[in-house]
Amino acid sequence: MGPVQHDLAGEPTFEPMIQIDMEIKGFVSAWRHCDYVSTYMARMISQNRSDSVRHSNLFSSAFNELLEVAFRTRHADGELACRVSRHGATDRIELTFPCVPEERQFYEEAVSQVAGTEARERYLNSVSGDLAPSREIVLLELAVDYNATLRVEEADGDVIRLVVDLPLEGLQH
Amino acid sequence: MSPYDLLPRFKAQYDANNQEFSISGVVRPQAIDELGPSIALLRDAIGRVRGVLYVNVRRLTQMNNAAFHAFSRIIIDACRARPDLKFVVITSSVVGWTSRKFGRLSGIEPNITVEEYDSEFYPGQGFLEEGGFVPILRSQTKMTWRHERAILPRHGMRQGIVMADICCGIGDFAVLVQKEFQPSRIVALDHSISSLNYARQVMREFDIRGIEYTYGDASEMLLDEAQFDLVTCRHSLQIFNRPELILKELYRICKPGGRVYITNEKNSHCLGEPRAESIRWTYNEVAKLFGHFEMDVELGPKSRRYLMEAGFEDIRVETFMVTNLDGDPQDFADVIAAWADVYAGEMATRRGDGAEFVARFRQGFQDHIFAALHPKGYAGWPIWVASGRRPQ
Structure with missing residues (x-):
């Protein structure tokens, strides 16, 4: 697997760190898979961070939320691909998973709102008002609490690829 | 399931x-x-x-x-x-x-x-972190290392093990261990961000591999259970007001069959000749001063009891004396001078000690330095080493 390349002009090259692929049927067969995968991958990629233990804890915390989002997909077939790559202080998660067309539209709208100026306010309103967090709020929280940037990338077929950049080195002491 | x-x-x-x-x-x-x-x-x-x-x-x-x-x-x-x-x-x-x-x-x-x-968190951290204490910490480790490098193998240190150094400070002990014993992995944890920054800078400058420095609270660590063959914690239980909490965590992260290694002082046993009386008086007062700030620098001989009460077995205890004869006597003198600055300086001031007490207190340190540098003198700083095995 070579370096991750993107079409966006001027974007730095992210070097691949680790990738895990699973049948979506297998993945959604047990909720604990979110915890297993996020914990395992966090430990693997944090070894050479300046504070491996804290980085692993933060990364697992953020990544688990993304996996829980993927877990709730309404599409029953296909593959889940979790890829982590790195550029300097930023770790990039690319989560590719099957979804139905309505879900795809939902994610595109949700991600576009994450970048809005009222993201923090909407997040606080949700915490104080909603019984449970929606998938949109989960994505919003990544931006609010982890300074994550998110985007949806083009992918073939009934799949969606969420690309999340996490500058966790900068969040640490 | x-x-x-x-x-x-x-x-x-x-x-x-x-x-x-x-x-x-x-x-x-x-x-x-x-x-x-x-x-x-x-x-x-x-x-x-x-x-x-x-x-x-x-x-x-x-x-x-x-x-x-x-x-x-x-x-x-x-x-x-x-x-x-x-x-x-x-x-x-x-x-x-x-x-x-x-x-x-x-x-x-x-x-x-x-x-x-x-x-x-740590009552003593503020005193020891500030005021250019790093060179003194390095000198202290250099002086104790002459002894510990021979002692450590009797307490579970060997090549290829996975070890943790809890309360690692500026990381100099971890570096010495890495060079001497080549463990396969060292996780070094401390609660001082400035000390860890220093440790990481040293690691980069000297291209040292195999040590992971991490910020953490020794009494409640993020580290997983039962993952280390050897857990070291040096000179730290004595500056924590509830050492049993740290020991509980050291036990938790140690593998069954692995060992936890601790070093501590009994400050009132620091000694010197000539001027023994003045030196003895001052170090007795050091113990009381630390006690005022809920730190027990007399903990050394209590190590066995602490380890037993924490559930360890096969407990081994030994002592060594760092002296002015170990290396350059000036190193010893520099360490005492640094102690005097902190103990008879900020700590005594914060306790509200009067000028007369401080003058006598400081004199004992001067006399210890005098003994260390005297051509016929002898000055000592005793350390208690103890380790226990986590039951299988």
Whole structure:
């Protein structure tokens, strides 16, 4: 697997760190898979961070939320691909998973709102008002609490690829 | 069901005496129903308390948004229903996300405050971190290392092991161990950010590999259970007001069959000739001074008892004396001078000691330096080494 390349002009090259692929049927067969995968991958990629233990804890915390989002997909077939790559202080998660067309539209709208100026306010309103967090709020929280940037990338077929950049080195002491 | 599924992942408790609800571990439910008993406990606690309810999340390693929303909603609703009630959420600076995530709650309800409990954790840390103490710490390690390099193999140190150095300070011991014994991995943890920054800088400059420095609270570590063959904790139990809490954690992260190695002092046993009386008086006073700040620098000979009470077996204890004859006597003298600056300086001032006491106190250090540099003199600083094996 070579370096991750993107079409966006001027974007730095992210070097691949680790990738895990699973049948979506297998993945959604047990909720604990979110915890297993996020914990395992966090430990693997944090070894050479300046504070491996804290980085692993933060990364697992953020990544688990993304996996829980993927877990709730309404599409029953296909593959889940979790890829982590790195550029300097930023770790990039690319989560590719099957979804139905309505879900795809939902994610595109949700991600576009994450970048809005009222993201923090909407997040606080949700915490104080909603019984449970929606998938949109989960994505919003990544931006609010982890300074994550998110985007949806083009992918073939009934799949969606969420690309999340996490500058966790900068969040640490 | 895998063995993993059978492990308790989180625990919620309510302490009525302290009006404290605490939740710890990994809380990642699929549905809120899984939290039923914990949520009921929190509701019940809210119904019982007057004034303040402390919500302790210091040992909360992970909590997903579903659980965070569920607990937050109960707290926020309680604030609205009972304006007389205040909530204090106690987070740990070690678990990076907790202060950020729970910190948002105070922006929603003014009756919720969030405090990082360990922001002023070690009573002695402030004294020892500041004022250019790093060169002195390095000299101290250099002096003790001459002895410990021969002692460590008797306490479980060998090539290829996985070890942790807890309260690693500026990391110089970890570096010496890495060079001398080549463990396969060293995790070095400390609660001082400035010390860790120094340690990482040294690691970069000297291209040292195999040491992972991590910020952490020795009494509540993020490290997994039973993963180290050897856990070292040097000169630290004595400057912590509850050493048994640290020992409990050292035990937890040590593998069954592995060993925990601790070193501590008995400061009143520092000695010198000539001027023995003045030196003895001053170091007796050092012990009392540290006692005033809830630190026990007389802990060395108590190591055996502490290890036994923590559940260790095959306990080994030995002592060594760092002296002015070990290397350059000036190194010894420099260390004493640095002690004098801190102990007879900031610490004595903070205790409110008078000028007459401070003058006599300082004289004992001067006499110790005199003994160290005297052509016929002898000056010593005794250290107690102890280790215990975690039962299989």
